[in-house]
Amino acid sequence: MTWLLSILLAVLGLAGSGDGGGQSGGVTMNVGPPQADSRGPLPAVTRARGENPPLVVIDPGHGGQDPGAPSPFGNVHEKDITLALARAIRDDLARFGRVRVALTRDGDTYLPLEQRYEVARRLGADLFISIHADAAPLNDQARGATIYTLSEVASDREAALLAARENEADLIGGARLSPDPGVNLILIDLAQRESMDRSAEFARLLYREAAPVFPFRPDWHRFAAFVVLKAPDVPSILFESGYLTNQVDAAYVQSPQGRRQIADGMRRAIEAHFARRFIRSASRETRLHGPAGLG
Numbered sequence: 118m119t120w121l122l123s124i125l126l127a128v129l130g131l132a133g134s135g136d137g138g139g140q141s142g143g144v145t146m147n148v149g150p151p152q153a154d155s156r157g158p159l160p161a162v163t164r165a166r167g168e169n170p171p172l173v174v175i176d177p178g179h180g181g182q183d184p185g186a187p188s189p190f191g192n193v194h195e196k197d198i199t200l201a202l203a204r205a206i207r208d209d210l211a212r213f214g215r216v217r218v219a220l221t222r223d224g225d226t227y228l229p230l231e232q233r234y235e236v237a238r239r240l241g242a243d244l245f246i247s248i249h250a251d252a253a254p255l256n257d258q259a260r261g262a263t264i265y266t267l268s269e270v271a272s273d274r275e276a277a278l279l280a281a282r283e284n285e286a287d288l289i290g291g292a293r294l295s296p297d298p299g300v301n302l303i304l305i306d307l308a309q310r311e312s313m314d315r316s317a318e319f320a321r322l323l324y325r326e327a328a329p330v331f332p333f334r335p336d337w338h339r340f341a342a343f344v345v346l347k348a349p350d351v352p353s354i355l356f357e358s359g360y361l362t363n364q365v366d367a368a369y370v371q372s373p374q375g376r377r378q379i380a381d382g383m384r385r386a387i388e389a390h391f392a393r394r395f396i397r398s399a400s401r402e403t404r405l406h407g408p409a410g411l412g
C-alpha cells in the first residue's frame with residue numbers, strides 16, 4: 118500500500134486487515150483443498166512454504182468456444198498454446214514452492230474476460246498474469262514477446278460500475294468499501310494507480326529475467342486497455358509469448374524447450390518481484406519501529 122493510500126485510509130478509518138486469505142504453508146507441489154466463496158467455486162490453489170505466501174493467478178487466454186488466433190504452422194490454436202504455457206509456469210512455481218498459484222482455467226473451457234480477473238480478486242491474488250500468443254497475418258516476419266499493462270487509470274464510469282457491483286462486505290486494496298460512492302471512487306482510483314505502478318515494475322523485472330533467454334519485440338512494454346487487466350487492486354500484466362504467424366516463434370512456443378524457458382523466466386521474475394516487496398516492507402518496518410526488539 119502506498120503511503121498516500123495508507124494515510125487516506127487511516128484518515129477515513131477504512132483500513133482493513135489487508136489479509137489476502139492465505140492458507141498456511143504446506144508441501145511443495147501440493148494442491149490445496151477446493152476453494153469457494155459466496156459467488157461459487159474457485160480454482161484450486163497450490164500450496165507453498167512459509168507463512169501466508171503470495172498468490173499468483175495465471176490466466177491461459179481464450180478457451181472453449183473462443184479458440185484465439187490460429188497458427189498457420191501446425192494445426193493448433195492460441196487457446197491450446199496458452200493453456201500448455203500456463204500449466205508449465207504453474208508447475209515450475211509449485212515445484213520451487215515460494216508462491217501459491219492458481220489457474221483461471223485448467224481445461225478447454227470458456228471464461229468471460231471479467232470473470233478471469235474476478236477469480237484473482239476473489240482469491241485475494243497478489244499478481245495476475247494473462248498468457249496469450251500474438252498474430253500478425255500480414256507480416257510473417259513479426260516476432261518476439263510483448264508485455265502489456267493497463268494504459269490508463271480506469272475511467273470514473275468504470276470505477277463507479279465496479280463500486281456499484283460490489284456489495285458492502287467487499288474490500289478494495291485491503292480497505293472496506295464505503296457507503297459513500299464518492300469515497301469509493303477515490304479508493305478505487307488510488308488502488309488502481311498503485312496496481313498500475315506495481316504492474317509496470319513487474320513488466321520490467323520480467324523483461325530483465327526473460328530477455329536473455331527468449332526474444333522480445335524491440336518495444337517490449339506496451340500499454341492497452343485490455344479488460345483482463347482491469348482489476349483495480351491486483352497488479353496485472355498480459356504476456357504475448359510470441360507470434361503464431363512467425364514460423365520460428367510458433368515452433369518455439371509449442372516446443373517443450375520453449376515452454377520450459379518461458380516458465381523459468383516467468384518464475385524468476387515472479388520470485389524476484391515478491392522478494393523485492395518483502396525487503397521493502399521489512400525496511401519500512403525497521404524505519405518506522407526500529408530493529409526488532411527495540412521498536
Ligand SMILES: [Zn+2]
Binds near residue numbers: 186
Ligand atoms: Zn489472445
